Amino acid sequence: RADCAVRLYDEELGRKQAEENEILNSFDTALRQRQFQIYLQPRFSLADLSVVGAEAVVRWIKADGTILHPESFIPLYENNGRIVELDYYVFEQVVAFQAKNGRLGRAQLPISVNASILHARDDSTVKKYLQILNKYGVDPSLLEIELTETATVSYYDNVKKLFERLRKVHMMTSLDDFGAGYSVLNTVIDIPVNTVKIDRAFIMNCESSDRGIYFLQQVIAMVKGLGYHVVCEGVETQEQAGILRDAGCEEAQGYWFARPMPIEQYEKMVYPEG
Numbered sequence: 001r002a003d004c005a006v007r008l009y010d011e012e013l014g015r016k017q018a019e020e021n022e023i024l025n026s027f028d029t030a031l032r033q034r035q036f037q038i039y040l041q042p043r044f045s046l047a048d049l050s051v052v053g054a055e056a057v058v059r060w061i062k063a064d065g066t067i068l069h070p071e072s073f074i075p076l077y078e079n080n081g082r083i084v085e086l087d088y089y090v091f092e093q094v095v096a097f098q099a100k101n102g103r104l105g106r107a108q109l110p111i112s113v114n115a116s117i118l119h120a121r122d123d124s125t126v127k128k129y130l131q132i133l134n135k136y137g138v139d140p141s142l143l144e145i146e147l148t149e150t151a152t153v154s155y156y157d158n159v160k161k162l163f164e165r166l167r168k169v170h171m172m173t174s175l176d177d178f179g180a181g182y183s184v185l186n187t188v189i190d191i192p193v194n195t196v197k198i199d200r201a202f203i204m205n206c207e208s209s210d211r212g213i214y215f216l217q218q219v220i221a222m223v224k225g226l227g228y229h230v231v232c233e234g235v236e237t238q239e240q241a242g243i244l245r246d247a248g249c250e251e252a253q254g255y256w257f258a259r260p261m262p263i264e265q266y267e268k269m270v271y272p273e274g
């Protein structure tokens with residue numbers, strides 16, 4: 001019996017290893033064949049429920065049509081460093097989309113992209129962003145770079161320096177997933193970002209207790225009081241949206257408003273006149 005359990009465990013491990021190898025080995029093909037696709041999740045003003053921008057998240061659409069979410073491949077590409085190329089790819093697609101909006105005379109709403117911690121540890125990051133922006137003639141303030149609180153806590157000096165440089169070139173910045181994981185509350189005291197995105201974990205079930213609501217109100221007040229723009233993530237009900245609006249949160253994102261969607265669908269929603 002013990003033998004059998006060990007064998008099953010080995011098989012399971014082997015299968016997982018094979019899956020991971022497959023993901024690692026097919027990066028180049030996937031990139032070349034444009035299997036990585038940008039989805040946009042609209043960001044909403046809580047004051048009037050208008051769309052004020054979007055966040056870009058990546059999906060891997062495999063040749064057979066299966067859709068992989070980032071949690072299944074981003075950590076692996078962070079380990080082998082390929083995430084950097086993927087992030088620039090996502091950035092360039094979004095910049096190209098902003099250029100298209102400009103050409104068509106559409107309102108150009110800012111779009112945020114996620115950046116891996118590896119960008120903060122590379123001195124050429126801002127130069128590369130600017131090269132891409134120049135290539136398409138897009139205003140830097142239409143792009144926002146999100147770095148997670150976890151990355152910021154682990155590499156505070158690098159991240160702070162990157163945020164400062166981005167500010168100098170007028171790109172927008174945000175601290176993502178604030179309050180998630182093993183956060184260090186005082187990270188937020190002095191971080192040079194425009195926006196703090198409060199993690200979904202704080203929003204989830206907040207409506208179920210007065211203490212949950214109170215806690216959220218205080219977090220929002222603190223972040224606003226420190227001078228940041230506040231965005232709440234993972235809003236799944238109308239009730240949550242109301243609580244956040246009453247607590248002074250300006251902007252929110254979540255399934256109740258809209259899920260991440262392919263760019264064409266986002267265009268139909270935000271630019272119905274074409």
Ligand code: C2E
Pocket residue numbers: 041056057058069070071074083086087090114115116146176177200233234235236253254255256260
């Ligand atoms: P994130 O940046 O915090 O992105 C928000 C995630 O929450 C997205 O998951 C989104 O689909 C999900 N979400 C939005 N609203 C709701 C909601 O109301 N309820 C729930 N349950 N979930 C909601 P997704 O797309 O699976 O991305 C997961 C994470 O992967 C992102 O978290 C981000 O950290 C990372 N990621 C995504 N795209 C990229 C990328 O291009 N580069 C890098 N470096 N990381 C990325």
Ligand code: MG
Pocket residue numbers: 069070
């Ligand atoms: Mg997901």
Ligand code: MG
Pocket residue numbers: 055114146176
């Ligand atoms: Mg994000």
Ligand code: MG
Pocket residue numbers: 176177197199233
């Ligand atoms: Mg987040």
